[in-house]
Amino acid sequence: MAVRPLTGNYAVAWGARLSRVKVVAAYPITPQTTIVEKLAQFIESGEMDAKMIRVESEHSALAATFGAAAGGVRAFTATSSHGLMYMHEMLWWTAGARIPVVMAVATRTMGPPWNIWTDHSDIMGQRDTGWLVMMAEHNQEVLDMTIQMFKITEDPRVFLPGIVGLDAFILSHTTEPVDIPEQELVDSFLPPRRQPYVFKAGDPLIMGNIPSSLEENMKMRWDIHRSMEEAKKVIQKVDAEWERLTGRGYGGLTECYRCSDAQYLVAGIGAWVGDMREAVDYLREEFGVKIGVLKVRFVRPFPREDILKWASSVKAIAVFDRSVSPGSAGPLFLDIAAHLMASGTMLPIKDLLAGLTGVDVTYEDIANALLRFVSEVEEMGTVKQPIEWYFGR
């Protein structure tokens, strides 16, 4: 093992390389670009035994990745923002075809106007496609999850594609010390490629023609949903196995920081979970607020059971969303609120819409918003405004 300074994007590239990806197809877009640049360098220097298809668009990037994977090899792509939206159709196709592939998404806001900074509009827009969607907090997690995602998606109980998300610039272009595992370790962890079927010459297999039964077609959607439920177990198991090998475990679908005695929770996804940890430390030390961070690692499958467990002993939850469904609320809030309600857990829950379009959010911002939230609940037993836009102090 070797600890090296790596940007989030290089951590992704190392993850793909160590996973022995055989075909990479990608189209450049800021802030994802340095992932494919690095992979091209690995491949051209012979350090990585793979083919690179330098496609003419993101739609083709995922199409070629799907084609290679359907042809029987491990395939990888990466994109951001408009690129992800452009390939959106292919996300549905890849998941519907039950072809496991892994994609990194360096999350970036959507235009107009042109804006390269992070928010989660792009990745959250893929929740319904049938892909596993996770977001990393730091670059080590980025590398580890790129490798883990191959194992999770290629598990016969899952057989669905998966996204590893990392915030633009905050992770993608920020250098952190990252432990790069040995190839032998990854080889012992990651079995040879498994997938439900492979297109081969002479074997007249057909995929995707018009169904004779709509009920069977609906059952295919149901099966994706069931596999998502199964994926929860696989994610836990794979995480535990990785922890045994590397000493690094992430708690599976969620991690709860300082939650054992917490009366309040703040929930979030991605890099700013790190800021939430700091904010919680600060609130505990300075104000004696018993608050913990609920780090939601997987958006799909949604960790309903974990959320219910962590929420069962608290008074209220604040959710930070870095994207919004205009006319409704932030998607993380909606998922958490819906699943809590559906299980009969009634508690005040507040959506804080912050950091959209890349607006910087510091731990002080988070602490400030949380302090107001806590005092509101303390005073009134509820929140004044369940959905609040936070533009900074």
Added chain:
Amino acid sequence: MAINIKNLPRKKFVLPGNAACPGCPESMGLRYVGMALGEKAILVIPAGCTSVIQGLAPGSGLGFPIVNVPFASSDAVAAGLAAAKEVVGEDAVIVVWAGDGGTADIGFATLSGAAERGDNVIHICADNEAYMNTGIQRSSLTPFGAWTTTTWTGKRERKKDVPLIMLMHRIPYVATASIAYPTDFIEKLRKAASIKGFKYIHLHAPCPVGWRFDPAKTVTVAKLAVQTGMWILFEAENGRIRLSPPSKPYADKSRRKSLEEYLKLQGRFKGITEEGIRALEKMVDENWETLLKLIEATS
């Protein structure tokens, strides 16, 4: 190597249970693809008539391995598939079977990208000159003057010349073909399969439903397209263009049948005026002139 129809494989790749219309040129074309490439072909098929022709899942009316894919993705999926087959060392011929929309319109950027990269793929454009599967809407390959459900008084623009555009991609093999000349098409397919890189074959496929002619006359109409010079059969190996035997006589304009003979069989040209026919004729002359000059320049 002349192809004798008697020596072609007997195995059928277009099976009972397919959902092609009577007189469908695509099912003819697919039969020839089977005869030419046999067990080696893996078909990538975007949305279009063949999405329907292949029949209902979980069955299949075609004997090929088939990856159905979204409209604009076929050549990229094929590129990935070809890369995978190279990695695993499998002897497969990756074929994109797309219509005029999947080739010249919604699929065009993907086609151009794969051609420029030289992905090891044969792209066949089964050109029925409109979006037939959605109900006869015009495409960029619909000829001037033709009625469609989005050009009720006849299309005002001329047909895009995709084979020449593909030629200018400097790919190793470009050919045109017609469902009326199966041995010519089969020969071209086999040649394409023997060449590494991106290959393009544009198959003229008259559609009785969309062109409004008697389904018994698909081959007659296809033949007339060649005999009137409306459709020119040629191939280009490494940029060197040659007229294919069925089209050779028609380099001489005087030997071409009159355009009216072709048009009058088709309801889609019912409303075309005398002036329209002359304009179409001029386009045919121009196409020949360009091609003959290119043949001279590349020989």
